[in-house]
Amino acid sequence: MKGLVLYKIYRALSYGLSPLIHLHLRWRRFRRLEHPRRWPERLGHPSKSRFPGPLIWFHAVSLGEGMIAIPVIKQCIQNMPNLNVLVTTTTMSAL
Numbered sequence: 001m002k003g004l005v006l007y008k009i010y011r012a013l014s015y016g017l018s019p020l021i022h023l024h025l026r027w028r029r030f031r032r033l034e035h036p037r038r039w040p041e042r043l044g045h046p047s048k049s050r051f052p053g054p055l056i057w058f059h060a061v062s063l064g065e066g067m068i069a070i071p072v073i074k075q076c077i078q079n080m081p082n083l084n085v086l087v088t089t090t091t092m093s094a095l
Helices: 002-030 036-042 063-079
Strands: 055-060 084-089
Touching (some): 055 063
Parallel strands (some): 055 084
């Protein structure tokens, strides 16, 4: 029950703050801190369609984290060759 209350509080706060988040993202876009073709991704819209089959998603905040994930990704693909891998980042230097 406590988890549900916390979830509802989180949802209310995130809904209330969403205009500020969108304003912040627009400011980042204006300052050219966002990749122009990947802008819709920041708003939850994929830039490419998803391939069928199992998917594993790696999110790296920085370039260093992305580099560290490469051996793990290779091992996952070696163990499951039909695996689709999605790698996302929050920095343009990791593209």
